Amino acid sequence: MPEIQKSKDSKYRPYIKRLAIIFAACFVIALVFNEAAYRIQKDSNDRAPQLVQIVIPAGTAARVAAGEPVPSIPPGVSFVEGDVLEVINQDSVNHQLGPLWIPAGTSASLAMDNPEKLSYSCSFQTSKFLDILVRPATTYSDRISGLSISVPTLTALVFVYSLAALPLDGREKKENDARSAETNG
Amino acid sequence: MKSKVVLFGAGIFIGLALVLGGWGIYKVGYQFHGSVINPPVRAADFSLIDQNGTSYRLSDQRGKTVLLFFGYTHCPDECPGTLAQFKQIKQQIGGKAKDVEFVMITVDPTRDTREQLHNYVPGFDPAFIGLTGSPADLEQVWKSYGVYVSPAPADSQGNYEVGHNTRIYLIDKQGDWRITYPYGMESSQIAEDLDHLLN
Numbered sequence: 001m002p003e004i005q006k007s008k009d010s011k012y013r014p015y016i017k018r019l020a021i022i023f024a025a026c027f028v029i030a031l032v033f034n035e036a037a038y039r040i041q042k043d044s045n046d047r048a049p050q051l052v053q054i055v056i057p058a059g060t061a062a063r064v065a066a067g068e069p070v071p072s073i074p075p076g077v078s079f080v081e082g083d084v085l086e087v088i089n090q091d092s093v094n095h096q097l098g099p100l101w102i103p104a105g106t107s108a109s110l111a112m113d114n115p116e117k118l119s120y121s122c123s124f125q126t127s128k129f130l131d132i133l134v135r136p137a138t139t140y141s142d143r144i145s146g147l148s149i150s151v152p153t154l155t156a157l158v159f160v161y162s163l164a165a166l167p168l169d170g171r172e173k174k175e176n177d178a179r180s181a182e183t184n185g
Numbered sequence: 186m187k188s189k190v191v192l193f194g195a196g197i198f199i200g201l202a203l204v205l206g207g208w209g210i211y212k213v214g215y216q217f218h219g220s221v222i223n224p225p226v227r228a229a230d231f232s233l234i235d236q237n238g239t240s241y242r243l244s245d246q247r248g249k250t251v252l253l254f255f256g257y258t259h260c261p262d263e264c265p266g267t268l269a270q271f272k273q274i275k276q277q278i279g280g281k282a283k284d285v286e287f288v289m290i291t292v293d294p295t296r297d298t299r300e301q302l303h304n305y306v307p308g309f310d311p312a313f314i315g316l317t318g319s320p321a322d323l324e325q326v327w328k329s330y331g332v333y334v335s336p337a338p339a340d341s342q343g344n345y346e347v348g349h350n351t352r353i354y355l356i357d358k359q360g361d362w363r364i365t366y367p368y369g370m371e372s373s374q375i376a377e378d379l380d381h382l383l384n
Contacts (some may be wrong), residue, residue, distance in 0.1 A: 096331045099352050099367030103226045108365070110220050123331065 014168050019159055026154040027147075036147050038138070046138050049082030056102070056124045061093045068124050076131030079112040083134070095123045097130060215381050217364055218374035219353075225361035228354070229329030233290065233316040236302035241288075241316055244360060250382060251286045251356040252375075255332045255349055257293035258305040258315075263351045263368055264289070268309040270372045275310060277376035281383045282312075284358075290316045292349040294323050298342045330354065357382060 054077065060070050086109040089102040098120030102108040115136040120132040171176065180183050188274055232242040243251070252271060256264030260322070271287040278285065289306060291297035296318055302315035317323070335348035351368035353375070366375055 094331055096327075096350075099365060100220050101222065101331055101352060101362065101365040103222060103362055106222050106224060106226055107224050108220045110367075121333070170336065 018162060018168070019155070022162060023151070024156055026149050030147055030150040030154055034143065034150060038143065038146075042138075046135070047050045047080055049080055049084070049137065050079055052077065052079060052083050053086045053088060054097075055088045056095055057089050058090050058092065058093045060124045062094070063125060064126055067126055070124060073124060073130075074135065075125065075127065079132065079134045081112065081115050081134055081137040085110045085112060091124075097124070099112075099123045118149045124127050187371045192266045203325065210307060217378050217381070218370065219355065219364040219366040221364055222362050223257070225357065228356045228360055228362045229326070230360075231322070231329070233322060233326065235316040236299055236306055236315045239252075241314065246286055246356075248358050248361050249284055249286050249320060249357055250379065251288055251325055251354075252379075253291050253356060254352070255292050255327070255330070255334075256351075257291050257349075258297050258301055259293065259344070261346070264367045265309075265350070267314065267353065267368065268306070270375075271313060272309050273311075273372040274376045277373060278379050278383070281380065282366070284383055285379060286314060287312065288314045288316060290326060291323065292327065292332065293336070293347045294318065294320050297327065306384050355379070355382075358366045 046048050047132075054073060057072055058069065058177075060073075063070055076083070086107055087095070087097055087102050087103055088102055088107040094101070094103045096102065098110075100108045100110055100120075112134045114132050117131075117133050119129045119131050122128060225339040228243060230242065230244045232240055233242045253276070254264075254267050256266070256267060267291065268287075275282045275285070275287065287310070291302070297315070297317050299317060302317055306313050306315035317327075326332075332350045333348070337346045337348065339345040353368075353370075354362060355364040355366070355368040355375075356376070364378060
C-alpha cells in the first residue's frame with residue numbers, strides 16, 4: 001500500500017514541481033506589472049496620509065463681512081483618506097467649519113477618515129461654504145489583494161499553456177520515470 | 186549569589202521600565218476622537234433657565250464636565266438622536282456620570298417653554314438639563330457658540346422646523362472649550378474621551 005502511495009506521489013511530482021516554478025515566476029511577473037501599472041496610473045493626490053493645515057489670517061471676519069474673499073484660503077480642499085485637517089484661527093473672532101469650532105487664537109483638527117465629497121458650512125469664506133473632497137487612499141492591502149487576484153489567474157493560464165506547449169512526456173517525464181524506477185527498487 | 190542579585194536588579198529595572206513606558210504611552214498616546222481645541226480656551230459664559238425654572242450659569246459648573254448641544258423639542262431627528270446618544274454615553278461612563286452634565290440649549294424659545302422642556306428632556310434621563318431663556322439672552326448664547334438658527338416657514342398646522350448646528354461641545358472641569366463632536370460620532374468614542382478626561 002505505501003508503495004502505491006509513493007508511486008502516486010511520484011506520478012504527480014513533475015506537475016507539482018512545474019506548478020511551483022510557474023507560480024514563483026508568475027508572482028514575480030505580476031508583482032512587477034502591478035507595481036508598474038500602479039505607478040503609471042497613480043493619481044497625483046494618492047499619497048500617504050498627512051496633516052493639512054488651513055490658516056485663518058487675522059482680519060478674516062472683517063473681510064468676509066465686507067464680501068471680500070481671503071486669498072490664502074482656497075474655495076475647496078482635497079484630502080486623502082486618513083489625512084488630518086487642522087484649522088488654525090489667527091483671527092480675533094471665533095470661526096467654524098462644519099463640525100469644527102475654532103475659537104479665536106486656537107486651532108482645531110478633524111480626521112478625514114471616510115472617502116466622501118461634501119460642502120461644509122464655513123464662517124471664513126464669503127460663499128459661507130468650503131468644499132471638501134476626501135479621496136480613497138490606495139493602501140498596501142489594496143495592492144496585495146490585486147496580487148491575490150492576478151497571481152493565481154496568471155499561474156493557471158501559464159500552467160495550462162505549458163502543459164500544451166511542453167508536455168510532461170518529454171525529458172521531465174523520463175527523468176521522473178527513471179527516479180520512480182530507482183525508488184521502487 | 187552575585188548572579189542572583191544581578192538577575193533581581195535587572196528584573197526590577199525591566200519592570201520599572203515597562204511600567205513607566207506604559208504610563209508614558211497612556212499619557213502621551215491618547216488621541217481624542219473629536220475635534221480638539223488647542224489650546225483650550227474659556228467657554229463663553231451664559232445664564233439661562235432650566236426645565237425646573239432654576240437659573241443655570243455655566244461658570245457655576247466648574248469642577249464638572251459639560252456636554253452641551255443646541256436643539257429643540259419639536260426636532261424630528263438630530264435633537265432626539267443626540268439626547269438618546271447622551272443617554273448611551275451616560276450609561277457607558279457609569280459612575281463617572283456624576284461629574285458630567287448633559288445639557289440642551291433650545292434654538293426654538295417660542296415653543297420650548299420651561300414646561301415644554303420639563304415634559305421633554307427628563308424623558309430621556311431625569312438628570313439631563315434643558316435650558317431656555319429670553320430671545321435676547323438666547324441669541325447672545327447662540328452667537329457666542331457660533332450657532333446659526335434658521336426657522337423654516339410654518340405649514341398649515343403651524344408646525345415648523347428649525348435649522349441649526351448639530352455639533353456637541355465638551356466643556357472641561359476648568360470651564361474651557363476642549364473638544365467638539367460632529368453629529369453622528371459614535372457614543373462609545375465620546376464616552377472614551379470623557380472617560381480619559383475624567384481620569
